[in-house]
Amino acid sequence: MNILSPSILAADFTRLGEQISEVDRAGAEYLHFDVMDGLFVPSISFGMPVLKSVRKATKRILDVHLMIENPERYVDEFADCGADLITVHAESCRHLDRVISQIHQKGKKAGVALNPATSLSALDYVLDKVDMVLIMTVNPGFGGQKFIESSYGKIRDLKSRMEAAGLHTDIEVDGGINADTLPGVLEAGANVIVAGSAVFKGNIAENVRNLKNIMEQK
Ligand SMILES: O=C(CO)[C@@H](O)[C@H](O)COP(=O)(O)O
Numbered sequence: 001m002n003i004l005s006p007s008i009l010a011a012d013f014t015r016l017g018e019q020i021s022e023v024d025r026a027g028a029e030y031l032h033f034d035v036m037d038g039l040f041v042p043s044i045s046f047g048m049p050v051l052k053s054v055r056k057a058t059k060r061i062l063d064v065h066l067m068i069e070n071p072e073r074y075v076d077e078f079a080d081c082g083a084d085l086i087t088v089h090a091e092s093c094r095h096l097d098r099v100i101s102q103i104h105q106k107g108k109k110a111g112v113a114l115n116p117a118t119s120l121s122a123l124d125y126v127l128d129k130v131d132m133v134l135i136m137t138v139n140p141g142f143g144g145q146k147f148i149e150s151s152y153g154k155i156r157d158l159k160s161r162m163e164a165a166g167l168h169t170d171i172e173v174d175g176g177i178n179a180d181t182l183p184g185v186l187e188a189g190a191n192v193i194v195a196g197s198a199v200f201k202g203n204i205a206e207n208v209r210n211l212k213n214i215m216e217q218k
């Protein structure tokens with residue numbers, strides 16, 4: 001099933017509750033929550049107190065993307081604040097297998113994210129343990145960046161690898177997704193689509209409808 005996960009990083013924070021209701025009403029299935037620590041990525045975004053408030057504002061799946069060093073320090077707290085799905089970066093975990101188990105022990109779904117320059121081989125011994133793989137289609141740290149073209153091939157390779165192993169794990173893409181890049185990532189095998197600017201800039205309901213239309217045609 002294809003799923004849309006609007007990234008609130010691109011929302012108007014003075015009207016966050018309203019804008020969350022708007023994407024909910026327009027039919028987005030997930031809500032993407034980008035946590036940045038100023039170390040793993042250059043920017044600092046938001047953390048637990050904001051997640052707690054967002055949890056009260058929506059019943060949708062909260063898809064928490066941790067762009068932080070040593071995320072095991074905070075996984076339990078993000079789980080307690082209302083995350084449903086917690087994604088950690090392979091590059092930021094010294095003990096990736098252990099962090100995946102930690103997320104599962106909290107009763108949450110676990111995702112592993114790969115930066116554009118990270119090989120799929122980082123997933124070799126954990127692929128069958130994760131609920132989702134996040135292929136970053138920009139270098140993490142900021143919204144509104146340009147999609148990296150080599151991502152299409154990477155998604156396709158991951159999809160073949162999963163098929164060969166008999167796995168139906170979700171493939172999420174994040175960064176520079178819009179009406180132009182969406183058809184290609186769907187074709188390549190992605191099914192969980194993060195979109196920040198393409199949802200929150202302009203008319204939110206119309207943007208969600210357009211992206212969902214494309215997703216339904218594929
Ligand atoms: O994780 C990140 C950026 O690091 C994203 O989730 C962005 O928030 C996506 O924004 P757009 O590229 O869709 O504007």
Ligand SMILES: [Fe+2]
Pocket residue numbers: 007032033034065174194
């Ligand atoms: Fe993200």
